[in-house]
Amino acid sequence: MISDGFWLWQFLGRLHPMVVHFPIALLLFGAFLEFFTIGKFQSKLRPGINLMVLAGAVSVLIAAVFGLLLATNEAVEGDLLDLHRWLGIGSAVFSVAVLYFLNQVGKKKQTGKIKAYRAVLFIAAFGVGFSGHFGASLTHGEDFLTETFPWNNSNAYDSGSFDLAAYESGASGLSPEKEMQLIGEVRTVLAHNCYKCHSGAKTEGELRLDEREFVFQGGESGAVISPGNPDESELFRRINLPKNHKDVMPSKGKHLSREEIDLIGFWIEKGAPWPDGAEQKSVYRVAKLAPRKPVLPRLSAGLENPIDLWVNAYFEENELKWQAAVDDRTYLRRIYLDVVGLVPSPEELELFTTDSNPDKRAVWLRKLLDRNDDYATHWLTFWNDALRNDYTGTGYITNGRYNITDWLYKSLQSNKPYNIFVKELLNPTDASKGFIEGIRWRGTVNASQRTEMQAAQNVGQVILGLNLKCASCHDSFISDWKLEEAYAFANIFADSTLEVSRCEKPIGKLASTRILWEELGEMDSSATRSEKLRQLSEYLIQPANGRMYRTIVNRIWKQMMGRGMVEPVDEMENEPWSQDLLDWLASDFVEKNYDLKELIYLIGTSKIYQSQSSGVKSADLFVAADFTFNGMVRRRMTAEQFSDAVSQVFSPVFEEKDLKYNPSQLLTEQSSNTHFTRASLVANNSFLTALGTPNREIVSTNRDSQASLLQALELTNGERLNTVLQKGAAQWKEKYKDGPVIIEEVYNKALLRKPSKKESEIALAALGNSPDVGQIQDFFWAVILLPEFQLIY
Structure with missing residues (x-):
């Protein structure tokens, strides 16, 4: 439909989609080539760049005029169009500046304006790119790009299935x-x-x-x-x-x-x-808020753990068979890595395998959970990721961010009940305020990244398994959450009333103050910030908030089993593979005084946890609508677990000088007479980053278990690992003289088993009877690259 404007303006307006491709291509490519002339403005690329920039800037002006004609003469309106229009106008303004400075730098004695020319060129190029993106969103829909992502397949729409x-x-x-x-x-x-x-x-x-x-x-x-x-x-x-x-x-x-x-x-x-x-009925699945504890399925022979009763009912319904139980070596290594983040020593494995107690697996698991320092040091990594807590980085130098490491470590060490843990995050002391205070970024930031909105987004994501990022800018297109609801929740964290902005444009309305689910309690909008936080902390942790406890149970399940009952773990609206198991575990968790260690113990003593794991061909299968649970998913060690395992067996990856947090004057772990600093206590670095430790400027609740090119390059050519293995090889050379002894000891300490006859032959052919340091280092390197070393089976 068109308006009653002059036909020529309507015709020219409809040429806008064709004309706009010229500046997108020419200006962006010209700006890209400009990077290669930094340091030498008059390069051989200059004539081509100038021609592209000139043509691109002129076509920006033409496209902007035609776009305005199109918007004026077509019956189209909306916030997306407004954003596209103003970005287009801004790009046109900067294109005029590009033409001016392009003319100036071509004159003699005008080289001082090169920086200004490049600045306006890059800004114009970015403007054209973003404007083009929003223009494509207008014509194809805002999810035109994102709907192709594999993690959106679970929400794929199946037309034509109505009866x-x-x-x-x-x-x-x-x-x-x-x-x-x-x-x-x-x-x-x-x-x-x-x-x-x-x-x-x-x-x-x-x-x-x-x-x-x-x-x-x-x-x-x-x-x-x-x-x-x-x-x-x-x-x-x-x-x-x-x-x-x-x-x-x-x-x-x-x-x-x-x-x-x-x-x-x-x-x-x-x-x-x-x-x-x-x-109104939502077009999206909406998870229930209230807790629910279904009646346990009937008892079955050989199954005592309640988790196994639910799994068995699921297996029967889906005609699946139980996997065989793992051997003692696999189970011990599994619980050591899951509970304390370390690999057991050969001596510990010997004690375990010779233990005649029929309940030895439960007993040893309990002993590990009682190692409070080791437990806290390991799980510190998980919570640092989720609470975006780190030792260095953006905000710490400028006092725009607060470290919560000491509070977090002590909370884990004392096994603080989870409801109190969350309460102290939401209504914090100085020691725990870093999570909701977020990062105060330097300079101007968009409205959806102000600290109050960061708090709303992070609390929603981490504690409630809820994505509020879309609703922080506009009404969500992936759920029923509205912009004003996100602002009402963010207002709880604000000192003064927030003004609602839609896509960075204030709408002239002040936000109300409400919790996301008003049935949990009514906020006092006139209260001070500290009082609002106190109210929020009381409302969210009450047992009536079943969603909060399903979320944490689901996260711990994923940490131990490789895949959440709900996946992704931050999207708790998605359907779990067993609603009954999730609901029962969440209710049981509340009844057992919100005890995270008891939850870990319950999972770790279940038959399903002790069953054989399986690999997954693609991470896409995790979020597939037809996912079928059949047991633990095999996963890769985290960067910290891998680093500590190398430190235990070969030589320390990190030393005392790398330590950023000293929890209780226990600077190092001791294993096999080797002292080393745990990786979770050091600042992020290129080695840990390459192996998957995230940038903690944003919440991270999932680490990719798939190997990457960056990991492969670091493990094969990284300076830190090369130095560590070289140092370790020299130490082993001093302690063990013979090649066969080294082979035997490496397999024993690294893989907790003896080498096979074929493995011994291959290793001995490479090492010889009296290997040098280089040969031993190469052998170390070959062993740590084995899936048997890197994976948790």
Whole structure:
């Protein structure tokens, strides 16, 4: 639909999509080539760069004019269009500056303006790129790029799967349950097919289909729905038109299937029901908030742990078989790495395997959990990632960030109940305030990254398994959370009332103050910040907040089993492979005084934890809609576990001088007469980063277990590891003279077993009877690259 403007302006406006590709290509490529002239402005690339920049800057101006004509003469509006328009205008302004400075630097004695020319060129190039991105979002939808990502496959929309016969209920009409189901399916069709052009982000023809009020209000041509009369409804007429018809809806993208069209027609025929407000049915899955403790399944022979009863019920339902139990060596190594982050020594394995106690696995697990310092040092890594706590980095130098390491370590060491742990994070002392204070970035930041919104996002993600990042900028396109709800939650963390900004544009409205689920409690909006935090901490930790305890149970399960019951672990709206097990474990966790060690003990003594693990061909399978649980997923050691294992067996990777936190004057671990500093207590560095330790400027609740090119390069050519293995080889050369002895000892300490006959022969052929330091170092390197060393089986 177009407005009644002059035809020539309308024609030129529609040339905008064609013209805009010139500046995107020319200006961006010109700016890219400009990087290669830094240090030598008059390079051989200069004539080509100048020509591209000149053509690109001029075409930016032409595209901006045509774009304004298009926006003026087409019946399109919305916040996305506004953002695209202002970015385009800004790009045009900077393009004029590019033309000016390009002319100036071409003159003699004007070399001082080269920096200014490059600055405006790069800004213009970025502006054109971002403007083009939002322009593509206007034409193809805001999820045009992101919907291709593999982790979005779980939300893929399957059209044409509606059974209209299921809604027929005789002369009395639809039952309330069927009506709500019908409304949900209709909204699903609208959301996946119509919102790209008819929502708050983009409103073509003054028509919005994302909220009840606008649906029945209609567009510039009047009402589009006549309840009870599909044939008189403009919406139904449009979706029935042939795909190449000028009035067909959707005008872009995939045409509606016959089943979808029939569904819309049936809905209109039934009076187009669409309840007001809270009665609306979400098109997204919404996880329940309240706790639930289902009755345990019937007892089964050989299964005593409640976890196994639920797993057995799942296996029976899905016709799956139990895997065999792992041997003592595998189990001991597994619990050592999971509980204290270390590998057992050969002596410890000998004691374990010769222990005649039938309950020795439970006994040894309990002993490990009682090693409070080792436990805290290992789990410090997990919580540092989640709470984005580190020892150095952005914000620490400028006092825009607070370290919580001491509070965190002592909380883990004393096994602080999880409800108190969370309460002290939300209503903090000086020692624990770093999490909700976030990072005060230097300079101007966007509204969605101010510290109050960081707190809302981080608390939502870590503690509640909720993604508020989209809703921090605009109404979420991946859930029902609204912008004003995110701001109301962020307002709890603010000293003064926040003004709501939509896509960086203030809307002239002050935020209210509300918890995300008001059934948990009502916030006092007039209270001070400290009082609001106290209220929030009390409301969130109460047992009625079943979501919080499902979230932590799911995280611990993933740490030990390799994959969460819900995946990704930050998206607790997703369906778990066993809702009953998740609900039962969360309720049991609350009943056992929020004890994380007891949760670990329960999982670690289960038959399913003690069963053989399996590999996964692709990480995509973790989030597949048809995922089937069959046991533990094999996983790679974390960077810290790998570093400590190398330190235990060969030579310390880190020394006392690398230590950034000294928890209790226990600077080092001692194993096999070797002292070393645990990797979780040192600052992030290139070695740990290459092996997967994240940048803790953002919350990180998942580490990729797949090997990467960067890891391979670090393990084969990294300076730190090379030095460590070289030093270790020299030490081993002094202690063990003979090649066969070295082979035997390395296998014993690194892999907790003797080498096979073939392995001994291959190793001896490489080492010889009296190897030098270089040969021993190469042997060390070959062993640590073995999957048997790097993986947790």
